[in-house]
Amino acid sequence: MKIDHAQPLEYSTDQNQLNILGFWIFLGAEIMLFATLFTAYFTLSHRTGSGPTPAEIFEITPVLIETFVLLTSSFTIGLGVHAMRLGRKNAMVTFFGITLLLGLCFLGVEIFEFMTYYHEGATYQTSAFTSALMTTLGTHGAHVTLGFFWGLFIIIQVVKRGLTPQTANKAFIFSLYWHFLDVVWIFIFSFIYLKGMM
Amino acid sequence: MKELFPAKQVMGFVFSLVLTVVALFVYYTDMSFKAGMTLLLVTAFIQAFLQLVVFMHAGESKDGKAIYTNVLYGVIIAVVTVFGSLLILLWDM
Numbered sequence: 001m002k003i004d005h006a007q008p009l010e011y012s013t014d015q016n017q018l019n020i021l022g023f024w025i026f027l028g029a030e031i032m033l034f035a036t037l038f039t040a041y042f043t044l045s046h047r048t049g050s051g052p053t054p055a056e057i058f059e060i061t062p063v064l065i066e067t068f069v070l071l072t073s074s075f076t077i078g079l080g081v082h083a084m085r086l087g088r089k090n091a092m093v094t095f096f097g098i099t100l101l102l103g104l105c106f107l108g109v110e111i112f113e114f115m116t117y118y119h120e121g122a123t124y125q126t127s128a129f130t131s132a133l134m135t136t137l138g139t140h141g142a143h144v145t146l147g148f149f150w151g152l153f154i155i156i157q158v159v160k161r162g163l164t165p166q167t168a169n170k171a172f173i174f175s176l177y178w179h180f181l182d183v184v185w186i187f188i189f190s191f192i193y194l195k196g197m198m
Numbered sequence: 199m200k201e202l203f204p205a206k207q208v209m210g211f212v213f214s215l216v217l218t219v220v221a222l223f224v225y226y227t228d229m230s231f232k233a234g235m236t237l238l239l240v241t242a243f244i245q246a247f248l249q250l251v252v253f254m255h256a257g258e259s260k261d262g263k264a265i266y267t268n269v270l271y272g273v274i275i276a277v278v279t280v281f282g283s284l285l286i287l288l289w290d291m
Contacts, residue, residue, distance in 0.1 A: 007259075011259050017259060017260075017261060020259070020261070021265065024256075024261075024268055024269070028271060028272035029272070030272075031273060031276050032276055032279070034276070035275065035276030035277075035279045035280055039279050042283070042288070043284065043287045060225060064222075067218060068215075071214055072211075074253060075211040075214075078210070078211075078252070079202060079203065079204075079207060082202065082204055091202050175253075175254075179249050179253045180254075183245075183246045186245045186246060186249075189221070190221055190239075190241065191238065191242070194222070194225055194238060195235065198229070198231060198234050
């Protein structure tokens with residue numbers, strides 16, 4: 001295995017560079033997946049039947065908390081990757097840990113939000129609007145949940161094996177995934193919530 | 199401690215907060231639907247681009263070109279899917 005020391009650790013081998021490029025191609029497919037969900041939501045959000053409309057169930061406070069929590073977590077994982085490039089293992093693990101805690105906060109608020117919807121009579125089966133809404137939010141939330149466990153295993157591996165070309169590569173790819181989830185949330189925040197409450 | 203908080207990323211974070219606050223104007227002020235959607239489209243796409251460049255280091259390696267091409271391809275498919283469907287199903291064109 002040839003290691004190029006001029007590059008950051010996560011890019012240092014040919015395999016690592018291919019892994020990163022491959023993950024970007026996966027993210028391209030994820031963009032398309034979320035595009036189909038947004039399409040379904042936009043075309044169905046007026047079909048509320050006898051259920052509530054977007055303006056009736058959306059509330060600004062939980063949405064604001066979710067948005068700022070996720071934005072901050074995107075920043076802290078960015079700092080984590082920066083610390084990793086400086087070779088500061090402890091700082092990196094701390095930043096990744098803070099990121100995952102913020103991810104948990106996000107999930108907590110989202111679960112609370114779903115429970116509120118349920119009590120207000122907006123369930124998955126209520127109308128085309130609520131189905132499309134919960135499928136879109138749920139797919140994003142499932143990604144964050146998966147990301148939490150993925151990130152947890154990455155942290156464990158870095159703690160046990162230290163910063164090697166392999167662990168650095170995995171951590172970097174995980175950071176790409178986490179930033180991507182933040183980007184998806186920006187679109188959910190803008191075009192589902194804010195549009196619905198306008 | 200200071201080296202752990204690079205200026206580029208701190209600025210990127212501050213800018214992303216500013217963009218979020220600007221987007222919130224559509225909620226807190228009385229804006230027409232058209233003006234609101236325009237504002238949201240602008241802030242959301244700048245925000246996405248910011249993440250891509252500052253935090254995801256998209257253009258950094260020798261594969262930068264391939265990565266940007268791939269993202270652009272994904273975005274084009276996404277935009278065509280969303281607006282193509284809206285044109286047919288919602289806007290009756």
